Amino acid sequence: MIEIKDLHKSYRMGSNSLHVLKGINFKVDDGELVAIMGSSGSGKSTLLNILGMLDGADSGEYTLDNVPIKNLSETKAAQYRNKFLGFIFQSFNLINYKSALENVALPLYYQKVPRKERQEKAMKYLDRVGLKPWATHLPSELSGGQKQRVAIARAMAAEPKVLLADEPTGALDSKTSYEVMDLIQKINDEGNTILVVTHEEDIAHMCKRIVHLKDGVIVEDKKIEQVRAEQYV
Amino acid sequence: MFNRDRWREILEVLTSNVWRTIFTAFGVCWGIFILIVLLAAGKGLENGIKQDFGDTATNTMFMWTRATTKAYEGLPQGRGFNFKISDVQAIRDNVPNLRFISPRNQLGGFGGNNNVVKGIRTGAFNVYGDYPEIINQDPMAVTSGRFINYNDIDEKRKVAVIGLGVKNDLYEKDEEVLGSYIKIQGVNFMVIGTYKKNNSGGGEEGQKEIFVPFTSFSQAFNQGENVGWMAITANDGSSISQLKDKIIDEMKKRHKVHPEDNRAIGYFDLYEQYNRVESLFGALKAVAYIVGIMVLLSGIIGVSNIMLIVVKERTKEIGIRRALGEQPWSIKKQILMESIFLTLISGMVGIIFGSLVIYGINSLLDSVGPVDMFMSPSVSVGVVTGALVILMVSGLLAGFIPAQSAIRVRPIEALRTE
Numbered sequence: 001m002i003e004i005k006d007l008h009k010s011y012r013m014g015s016n017s018l019h020v021l022k023g024i025n026f027k028v029d030d031g032e033l034v035a036i037m038g039s040s041g042s043g044k045s046t047l048l049n050i051l052g053m054l055d056g057a058d059s060g061e062y063t064l065d066n067v068p069i070k071n072l073s074e075t076k077a078a079q080y081r082n083k084f085l086g087f088i089f090q091s092f093n094l095i096n097y098k099s100a101l102e103n104v105a106l107p108l109y110y111q112k113v114p115r116k117e118r119q120e121k122a123m124k125y126l127d128r129v130g131l132k133p134w135a136t137h138l139p140s141e142l143s144g145g146q147k148q149r150v151a152i153a154r155a156m157a158a159e160p161k162v163l164l165a166d167e168p169t170g171a172l173d174s175k176t177s178y179e180v181m182d183l184i185q186k187i188n189d190e191g192n193t194i195l196v197v198t199h200e201e202d203i204a205h206m207c208k209r210i211v212h213l214k215d216g217v218i219v220e221d222k223k224i225e226q227v228r229a230e231q232y233v
Numbered sequence: 234m235f236n237r238d239r240w241r242e243i244l245e246v247l248t249s250n251v252w253r254t255i256f257t258a259f260g261v262c263w264g265i266f267i268l269i270v271l272l273a274a275g276k277g278l279e280n281g282i283k284q285d286f287g288d289t290a291t292n293t294m295f296m297w298t299r300a301t302t303k304a305y306e307g308l309p310q311g312r313g314f315n316f317k318i319s320d321v322q323a324i325r326d327n328v329p330n331l332r333f334i335s336p337r338n339q340l341g342g343f344g345g346n347n348n349v350v351k352g353i354r355t356g357a358f359n360v361y362g363d364y365p366e367i368i369n370q371d372p373m374a375v376t377s378g379r380f381i382n383y384n385d386i387d388e389k390r391k392v393a394v395i396g397l398g399v400k401n402d403l404y405e406k407d408e409e410v411l412g413s414y415i416k417i418q419g420v421n422f423m424v425i426g427t428y429k430k431n432n433s434g435g436g437e438e439g440q441k442e443i444f445v446p447f448t449s450f451s452q453a454f455n456q457g458e459n460v461g462w463m464a465i466t467a468n469d470g471s472s473i474s475q476l477k478d479k480i481i482d483e484m485k486k487r488h489k490v491h492p493e494d495n496r497a498i499g500y501f502d503l504y505e506q507y508n509r510v511e512s513l514f515g516a517l518k519a520v521a522y523i524v525g526i527m528v529l530l531s532g533i534i535g536v537s538n539i540m541l542i543v544v545k546e547r548t549k550e551i552g553i554r555r556a557l558g559e560q561p562w563s564i565k566k567q568i569l570m571e572s573i574f575l576t577l578i579s580g581m582v583g584i585i586f587g588s589l590v591i592y593g594i595n596s597l598l599d600s601v602g603p604v605d606m607f608m609s610p611s612v613s614v615g616v617v618t619g620a621l622v623i624l625m626v627s628g629l630l631a632g633f634i635p636a637q638s639a640i641r642v643r644p645i646e647a648l649r650t651e
Contacts, residue, residue: 082558
C-alpha cells in the first residue's frame, strides 16, 4: 500500500538547515495498523505530513497504492488527499460552525457527491462511530472523545485507502483514548490500513506493528502482539 | 456557483461577526450612495439649465449686420448695410446642410414705446416678421387658431399670432381673440392664433410677442427687401459652428465687406453656447464619478482588509479543508464570492438609500415649486447598472488579494497545533 525509499527531508532555519528525515525506508501492506513512535523531534510528524501529502520530501521515493507521489501540484495533491487519505488530528480539527453531520460530509462535498447522497453516507459513518443522535450538534457541544469520533467518521467518509492519525489520543484522557483506539482497531479489523503517530507506549501497543524513529532514522521496526483496547473500555 | 452549501457558508461567515460586516458594508454603501447622489445632483442641475434652452433648436445661429470697420472696394469704413431677402436664397444655394434659414424683422423691443392698440388698450410688444419655419427654431405651442403659413406669406395677409402675455394685456378675460383685430403701429392685423412658449429663457417677455408674416411686415412697415437678422439651423448631422464661417463669408462677399472685417456681421452661435454648457455637465459628471469612485475605493479597501482578516482567522479552517481535499481554486472562489457578495449587497443598500434621498428631494421640489437652475434630479437605469458593474468588479478586486493569501496557506502550517 505504502512504500517509501530513502526519504530525506530538511528544514531551513535561517542560515542553518535542520536535517529531519535522514533516509527512511519502509513499507506498509494492506490492512496493517502501524504505530510510528518516537520522542519529539524524531521526525515522526514530518514523516506523517509527507505521507499525507501535506508536505513534500526533498529526495526519495514515495508510492501510494502504486501511484508515485512526486512533484504534485496543489490541485493534484488536494485530489489525492481526498481520494487516498483520511486524516485524524490530535486537536480534532473539526470546523466549528458546522454540525457533526456536515463535518463528516465535508470530504464527500469535495468529491462533488450530490447533497442527499452525501448526507446519507455521512449519517452512516456517524452511526458507525455511535454518534447518530449528535448529528446536528456543533463541535462545541461535543466532548473530546465525541469530537475525535466525529473526526474519525469524517476521515472514513471518503473511503480512503489509508487513515493517517497524528496523536489521535493526545488530547484525550486515558479512558476516552482507549475508546478511540477501540474504534480504530475495529476499523482496522475491517481491512483498513491505518498509520498512528503516537508517543504513548500503551497506545502503540494497541497497534500491530511499531516503527521507532529516532533522529530521523528508523531504529526499530517490529511486529507486535496487539493489545485489544476493548478490555479497558 | 448556485450551490446551496457554498451560499450557506458565505452567509455563515458574514453573519458570524455581524457588526464587523455591517461596518465594512457601510464603507461601500457610503461610496455608492455618494456616487449616486452626486450624479443625480449633476443631472438635476443639467435638467434645470437645459430647461432654459427649452426645446429650442440648439443647432442654430443668429446673424445680423453692423457697420463695417474696414474700407473695401472703394466703400468707406463705418458703412451700414442690411441683409436682403435675396441673401436667403444665396445662402441656401452656396452652403449645404442647412435645415432652416429664417429671415426676420422686428419692431419694438424691451422697454420700447407702446406700439400695439386694441380698442382702448395699448401695450408695448415685440413684433416679428417671420416665415412659418420659425416655429421649428423658436418652438412654441399654438394654443388656439393656427400659426403663420405660406399662403399668408404669398398673399401678404395682415394676420398675427399673439402670445398669451399679449392676450392678457389687450383682451378681456372671456373676450373672443381669434378674428379680432389689433393695430400695430397704425396697421390693422387680424389675430389668427395664440401661442405659449415653453422655455423659461424668454420668461415673461417670451409670451409677449406678436408674429406676423414676413412679407406683410415688410410691406406694412416699409422694410422693402431688408432683413433685420436671420436664424439659421443646420441639419442634425452637421454643426452650425462649422458652417458659420462659410455663411458669413458668403454674406461678406455679397455685401462688399472686407474679408477680414470680423465686426461687420454680428452673430450668436447657440450651438456653441449649448456645447459649452454640455461640456460643463460632462465635467461635472466626471467630477461626480471621480469623487464617488474615490469614496467607493476606500470602502473597497475596507472590504479587502476585512477579507484579509477573515482569511487570517480562518487559516486553520482552510488548512483542514485542504487536508480533506478541497481544491485551491474552490477556496479562492469561496473568498472571492464572499467579497463580491458583501460588496454587491452593501452597494445595493447604498443605491436604495441614494434613490430614497433623490426621491425625497424630488417630492420636496414638487411641493415647494420649481427652483432656479435645478430640476428633477435623477439617475438613469444605465448609471445604476454601471454602478452595479463597478461594485461587481470592485468586489472581485477586493477579494483578490485575500483569496490569493488564502490559497497560499499551506495546510501543514495551518494545522500546526497551538
